[in-house]
Amino acid sequence: MYRWVQRNNKTLPVEIHKVPIPVRSSARRKTDQGRPWPVIYLSSWFKVAFQEPYGGFFFLAGQRLTELDEVKKTLSRFWSRYRGVEPNFVFPERPDLTIPFYVHGDEGRGYCKRHTFTTRLLYSLIPRERYAAEGASTQGLMAAFVADANELYHHGVEVTFGGICQRFYLQCLGTKGDWPFLRSAWKLWAGFSSKRLCHKCDFEDWHDFTTTGPLRTNPGANSRSVGDPFHRGPLAALRGLAPSGSTEKIKIDLAHTWSIAGCGKDYLASGLVFIAVHCRHFGAGAWELLLDRAFEDFSRWCVSNKKVSSIKEFSKEELKITSLQQYPRGLGKGSDAALVSKWIATVLEGMDENQVPEEYQNIFKVLKWGHASVSQFFKIIYCGKIWLTAHEGEQAECYGALARLSWEAGLALWYIRPKCHMLAHVVLSG
Ligand SMILES: [Zn+2]
Numbered sequence: 001m002y003r004w005v006q007r008n009n010k011t012l013p014v015e016i017h018k019v020p021i022p023v024r025s026s027a028r029r030k031t032d033q034g035r036p037w038p039v040i041y042l043s044s045w046f047k048v049a050f051q052e053p054y055g056g057f058f059f060l061a062g063q064r065l066t067e068l069d070e071v072k073k074t075l076s077r078f079w080s081r082y083r084g085v086e087p088n089f090v091f092p093e094r095p096d097l098t099i100p101f102y103v104h105g106d107e108g109r110g111y112c113k114r115h116t117f118t119t120r121l122l123y124s125l126i127p128r129e130r131y132a133a134e135g136a137s138t139q140g141l142m143a144a145f146v147a148d149a150n151e152l153y154h155h156g157v158e159v160t161f162g163g164i165c166q167r168f169y170l171q172c173l174g175t176k177g178d179w180p181f182l183r184s185a186w187k188l189w190a191g192f193s194s195k196r197l198c199h200k201c202d203f204e205d206w207h208d209f210t211t212t213g214p215l216r217t218n219p220g221a222n223s224r225s226v227g228d229p230f231h232r233g234p235l236a237a238l239r240g241l242a243p244s245g246s247t248e249k250i251k252i253d254l255a256h257t258w259s260i261a262g263c264g265k266d267y268l269a270s271g272l273v274f275i276a277v278h279c280r281h282f283g284a285g286a287w288e289l290l291l292d293r294a295f296e297d298f299s300r301w302c303v304s305n306k307k308v309s310s311i312k313e314f315s316k317e318e319l320k321i322t323s324l325q326q327y328p329r330g331l332g333k334g335s336d337a338a339l340v341s342k343w344i345a346t347v348l349e350g351m352d353e354n355q356v357p358e359e360y361q362n363i364f365k366v367l368k369w370g371h372a373s374v375s376q377f378f379k380i381i382y383c384g385k386i387w388l389t390a391h392e393g394e395q396a397e398c399y400g401a402l403a404r405l406s407w408e409a410g411l412a413l414w415y416i417r418p419k420c421h422m423l424a425h426v427v428l429s430g
Contacts, residue, residue, distance in 0.1 A: 013051075015044040019124075021140030022132035032132040039124040039141065041148040042101070042170065043157055050159035058121075059099050059168075066162040072096035082173075089173075090243040097156070098169045103145075103238075105177025105185055106256070135184040142185055143237035150242040172241055174251040178260070179422075186250055187236035190229035192418040198425070199229035199250055206421045209400035215424050252422045259337035261330065263419040267374075267399055268340045269319050269328035270406075270413040271367060275347055276314075277324065278411060279356050279364065287324060288316065301343045309339050327415035338378065345375050363405045363413075370398025377427065396424040 005011060018036035025033045050056045055064030060071045061078075079095035092098035104120060124141050131137050152170040159166060175185065182199075183191045190199040197206050203214040210216070229247060230236065239245035258264030272294060275281045282293035295314040302309055311318065311332040319328040331340055348368050356364045399420055406413040 012048055014040055014048045016040055017044070017144075019140065019144040021144075022136045023126070023130045024132055024137075032136065037124065037126065037137075037141065039144060040122060042121065042123070042145070043148050043152055045121045046152070046157055046168075046170070047159065050161050052161075055161040056159065064161065065159065065164050065166060068164055068166060075099065086248070088248065092169060092171050094169060097167065098171050100173050101170055102173050103175040103177075104253075105175065105181030106253075135187065138181075138184045139187075139237050143240075146237050146241050146245075150240070153242040171243075172249065174249045175238060176251045176253040178253070178256045179419075182250055185236065185238055187231045187233075188229050188250075189231045196227075196229065197418050198421055199247060200252075200425055202227060206418075207400070207416050209396040209420070209424050211397070215396075215421075252426050254423075254426055255334065257419050257422045257426060260334035262337075263399065263417060263423055264337050264341075264374075265331045266327070266329050266415055266417070267402075268337060268344060269331045270402070270415075271344050271371070272314060272331070272340070273319065273324070273328050274360070274363065274367065274406075274411070274413055275344070275351070278360055279351070281347065281351055281355070291315065291319075297347070298340070298343050301346060302339065305342075307339050309336050311336055311340075325412050327412045329415070341371075341374065341378070345371055359409055360411075363402060363409060363411075366398060366401045366405060370402065373398060396420065396427050399423075 016038050017040070019039050020034050021037045022032045023035045023037065025031050046059060048054075049058045050065060055066060056071075057064055060067075061074045063071050063074065065071070073096075075098060076096045078100065079091060079098070082089065082100070083091065123145055126137055126141070149170065149172060153172075156167045156169040159168065175182065177185070179192060182188065186199075188199050190196045190202075196202050201214070201218075203218075205214060208214065230239075236245075238249070241249065256262060273291075276290045276294035277287045280290065282290055282297060284290075285293075291314040295311075298309075298311075298314070301307075309332060316322055318331060320326075320330055321328050331337070348371055351364075351368075353361070353364065399414060400416065403414040403416050
């Protein structure tokens with residue numbers, strides 16, 4: 001493949017630098033050694049993006065440097081709107097010439113078959129087995145990244161295309177990624193395995209998503225001054241990011257919270273078991289058989305809607321349970337979450353409330369109400385709108401209500417785990 005890429009002239013002349021960082025020399029010996037590690041600086045990508053024939057297309061919202069007036073208007077409009085998203089943000093002095101960027105600590109491969117490189121710019125790759133002790137590899141890589149990014153923020157970079165020469169500045173909006181990345185990159189002691197779960201708040205009843213819960217009654221939870229969520233000792237490299245490396249820069253990634261090993265898949269797995277096994281929507285019989293029947297229905301739905309799922313069966317293994325006393329978890333890959341969700345919406349629509357056993361009527365009603373809210377939420381997100389109303393925030397509340405009602409009915413469904421809390425931050429308090 002490498003030869004094919006070279007032969008067909010599919011390469012970009014982007015400069016690759018090497019940064020000395022500690023890496024694990026071998027998994028067996030567990031010793032760390034300094035090694036020059038390859039990185040592609042943001043500044044290197046930026047320079048390549050302005051060469052012939054690109055003209056800055058990737059960085060200038062699909063425009064070229066030759067349309068400089070339009071570019072300036074687009075950037076100014078972006079920053080004026082961003083004020084509404086994050087009022088406490090340190091806004092750029094030259095909004096018309098400042099390009100925003102995000103740091104994503106994840107490979108993000110393959111969603112909808114778009115290659116990672118079409119939606120983001122690679123900085124570096126490091127296999128998990130090469131990580132040095134105490135996050136030293138990540139810190140080394142991030143320190144070099146921050147130095148380059150700060151240079152772009154303070155002094156900018158001059159580019160030329162089509163006879164126009166212009167200096168642009170770049171500013172970071174935030175960092176996202178999976179939870180282990182955020183913890184390692186920001187040196188957070190708060191997290192899913194700690195006594196304090198969340199770096200944004202320190203509410204003891206983090207699992208209360210009701211209207212009287214702390215997340216709802218304290219809408220300023222994000223900016224609330226709570227104890228430091230960072231480890232003691234040398235600061236994480238990202239905290240030196242200009243103009244501010246504050247906790248506000250640590251964002252929650254919805255994909256990792258909901259679909260990729262997230263609580264959304266647990267929610268769907270429980271919904272599936274509830275509908276197929278406890279409501280017997282696909283007939284009576286042993287629970288394994290009922291899940292098979294549900295899968296047949298799902299497969300038919302996929303075919304008639306021209307969808308392809310990676311899920312091969314609704315088996316115990318797929319739901320990660322051996323009995324109904326265990327909470328169903330996960331379901332397929334990240335991209336399957338949207339599919340299963342749509343299928344469940346169709347199933348719920350076709351269900352007659354009177355067929356649901358008396359003792360599960362309440363759960364059914366909440367699931368139906370909550371599922372409409374979940375669908376609406378993602379529809380809005382995917383349509384590219386940012387603003388969420390309290391109505392769309394109902395899904396976290398729905399998850400909590402389903403967990404409580406099923407517990408009362410003696411069903412092991414809708415397990416509440418830390419990611420539910422992070423979801424609540426996204427939908428309830430921004
Ligand atoms: Zn929190």
